[in-house]
Amino acid sequence: MKLTVIGGGSTYTPELVDGFARLRDQLPIDELWLVDPDPVRRELVGGVATRMFAHAGHPGSVHVTDDVVEGVRDADAVMFQLRIGGQAARQQDETWPHEACCIGQETTGPGGFAKALRTVPVVLEYAALVERYAKPDAWIVDFTNPVGIVTRALLQAGHRAVGLCNVAIGFQRRFAREFEVAPDAVRLDHVGLNHQTWERGVHVRSDDGSERDVLDDLLAPDTGALDRMAESVHMPADLIRLQHAVPSYYLRYFYAHDVVLREQLHERTRAEAVMDTERALLAKYADASVVTKPAELEQRGGAYYSEAAIDVLSSILGDRGDVQVLNVRNDGTFPFLPDDHVIEVPARVTRKAITPLPVAPLAADMTALVSHVAGYERLALDAAVHGGRDRVLRAMWAHPLVGQVDRAEQLTDLLLAANADLIPWAGGTLADGALAGSR
Numbered sequence: 001m002k003l004t005v006i007g008g009g010s011t012y013t014p015e016l017v018d019g020f021a022r023l024r025d026q027l028p029i030d031e032l033w034l035v036d037p038d039p040v041r042r043e044l045v046g047g048v049a050t051r052m053f054a055h056a057g058h059p060g061s062v063h064v065t066d067d068v069v070e071g072v073r074d075a076d077a078v079m080f081q082l083r084i085g086g087q088a089a090r091q092q093d094e095t096w097p098h099e100a101c102c103i104g105q106e107t108t109g110p111g112g113f114a115k116a117l118r119t120v121p122v123v124l125e126y127a128a129l130v131e132r133y134a135k136p137d138a139w140i141v142d143f144t145n146p147v148g149i150v151t152r153a154l155l156q157a158g159h160r161a162v163g164l165c166n167v168a169i170g171f172q173r174r175f176a177r178e179f180e181v182a183p184d185a186v187r188l189d190h191v192g193l194n195h196q197t198w199e200r201g202v203h204v205r206s207d208d209g210s211e212r213d214v215l216d217d218l219l220a221p222d223t224g225a226l227d228r229m230a231e232s233v234h235m236p237a238d239l240i241r242l243q244h245a246v247p248s249y250y251l252r253y254f255y256a257h258d259v260v261l262r263e264q265l266h267e268r269t270r271a272e273a274v275m276d277t278e279r280a281l282l283a284k285y286a287d288a289s290v291v292t293k294p295a296e297l298e299q300r301g302g303a304y305y306s307e308a309a310i311d312v313l314s315s316i317l318g319d320r321g322d323v324q325v326l327n328v329r330n331d332g333t334f335p336f337l338p339d340d341h342v343i344e345v346p347a348r349v350t351r352k353a354i355t356p357l358p359v360a361p362l363a364a365d366m367t368a369l370v371s372h373v374a375g376y377e378r379l380a381l382d383a384a385v386h387g388g389r390d391r392v393l394r395a396m397w398a399h400p401l402v403g404q405v406d407r408a409e410q411l412t413d414l415l416l417a418a419n420a421d422l423i424p425w426a427g428g429t430l431a432d433g434a435l436a437g438s439r
Contacts, residue, residue: 001030001317004075004134006068006126007082007144008034009041011281012300016079017049018293019306021056027314029060035071042066044285055291068129075134077313080126080150081143084118085422087278091271092418094264100410102401103253103261104269107145107195109401110411113380116146117392117415118422120153120384127159137351139316141309142327148194149377151327152342153385162354163327163342164312165194167248169304174232175202178225179214187211190325191359191366194344195250196373198243198366219244243363254369257401274300315349323348328356336367337374372400387425389416 003020005013013034020029034049036042046064053060065071072078083090093111094104104111123144130140140161144150151163168190169183176183181204189201202218203211218225219241230237233249235256240246253260277299284294308324315322323346330341333356337343347356362370379395389412396415397408420426 001028001077002033002075003027003029003031003313004033004035004071004078006035006071006078006080008064009036009038009045010081010083011041011045011278011285012081012297012305013045014048014052014285014293015297015300016306016309017052017062019310020060021052021058023307023310024056024058024060027310027317029058031061031063033063033065033071033075035065035068037066039066041282044282047288048285048290051288051291052293068126069133072126072130072138073133075130075138076317077139077141078130078134079141079143079309080123082119082122082126083144084115084122085419087271087275089115089118089419089422090274091269094269094271096414096418097411098261098265099414100407101261102407102411103257104264105253106270107147108250108253109399110396110415112146113392113395113399114415114419116149116380117384118419119144119146119150120381121424123150124153124157124385127154127157127161131159139313141312141316143305143309146194146377147327148342148344149381149384151194152340152377153381155329155342156340156381162312162316163194163344164305164308165325165327165344166305166308167195167197167250168325168344169308169311171199171246171248173304175204175214175218178218178228179204181205187323188325188346189359191345191362192248192343193370193373193377194327194342195248196254196370197248197344198245198251200245200360202246215244215246218246243365245363245366254400312349316351316354319351321348321350323357326354328354331356333357333359334362334367334370336371338378341374341378369400372398376400387423392416 034046042064050062090106093106093114097104097110103109106115142151142163147163147165154161172186173183176186185205187203188199201213202215204214205211226237234252280296284290311324326347327342327344328347330337330343331339345356347354376398379398383391383395393412396402396412402408
């Protein structure tokens with residue numbers, strides 16, 4: 001089996017390699033190809049990946065290249081984890097929206113929109129190469145944010161693709177610790193859009209195979225579990241109790257926008273913290289004695305990404321027909337959204353298709369927010385594919401964190417100024433090393 005990672009020079013790639021090494025019986029890789037334009041990252045990340053495989057006794061070989069065609073040629077599956085503009089662009093996404101009193105964030109709001117505009121054209125270019133040179137039934141697994149928009153771009157263009165996020169698997173692990181069971185004994189009723197999801201049920205399987213929804217136990221006021229859950233998602237316990245669902249951390253940007261904005265104005269950006277971590281990681285990767293995943297990698301983000309990636313890849317390639325939380329076409333799952341919109345729900349995975357499972361109707365407040373954000377996402381994708389300031393302005397105006405026309409005008413100008421070198425239709429050209437980096 002040949003697996004290719006586009007954006008393989010990311011400092012996060014050794015997390016993937018660690019999972020591939022530990023779970024090689026589940027996902028037997030003969031060749032792992034890391035594609036990245038940055039020669040320094042290719043050498044350092046490729047070197048530590050090779051040592052990790054050797055140390056673990058993994059029989060597969062590691063290859064590094066800047067040639068996308070060579071990297072994807074005859075691949076069984078291709079993972080996308082690229083970041084156009086690197087962490088410097090992320091730093092911009094997390095700061096310029098403050099000038100218009102909006103949060104700065106790399107996956108939602110104005111900053112997330114900027115990332116979509118930079119990313120979608122490049123992803124589509126590389127997906128076309130995958131279609132041409134990889135195996136005919138090869139799948140693309142997208143971990144590139146904003147995952148919902150990027151995955152819909154791929155599906156809209158006719159590619160065999162699925163979106164992957166680590167929020168659901170993170171919750172699964174969190175609940176497993178809470179109830180002292182194995183992670184695979186926990187099944188979630190996970191619904192929404194990427195980075196805008198709720199856990200409406202937490203089903204724990206007993207030794208006899210029976211399941212019980214323990215959400216009421218989690219939300220009971222006298223157990224301490226509710227306060228622990230509220231602390232973990234940084235939102236009030238009363239909000240969780242009223243919704244009778246556990247929101248993802250990313251909903252804080254909607255439910256507590258002004259609080260988050262005040263925090264951002266007085267704290268370092270996440271990009272600055274990640275850049276510090278990346279410098280430490282690259283120094284580790286340069287050390288020939290490092291043959292396992294460095295402890296500093298835990299600070300990089302994307303917890304359990306390797307497990308989630310291995311789950312979906314082994315399910316696809318093994319035609320297992322099991323159920324995982326993924327970003328897939330709506331196809332009637334949420335009747336208030338178009339069929340071709342991309343949602344994040346449990347889905348059945350086979351080699352030929354990934355199909356969402358039916359879900360119970362969303363509560364009115366969830367439906368309202370999902371509908372609003374989905375409308376923005378559709379306009380954002382149109383702007384990313386076709387370009388033009390008017391399309392950017394219309395999508396910006398539609399985002400629920402923006403809304404006002406004068407603010408949308410200001411944010412549009414800020415976005416285009418900050419990304420002039422990275423959006424081709426705005427006159428920019430991608431700089432060398434633009435792909436380097438992941439979450």
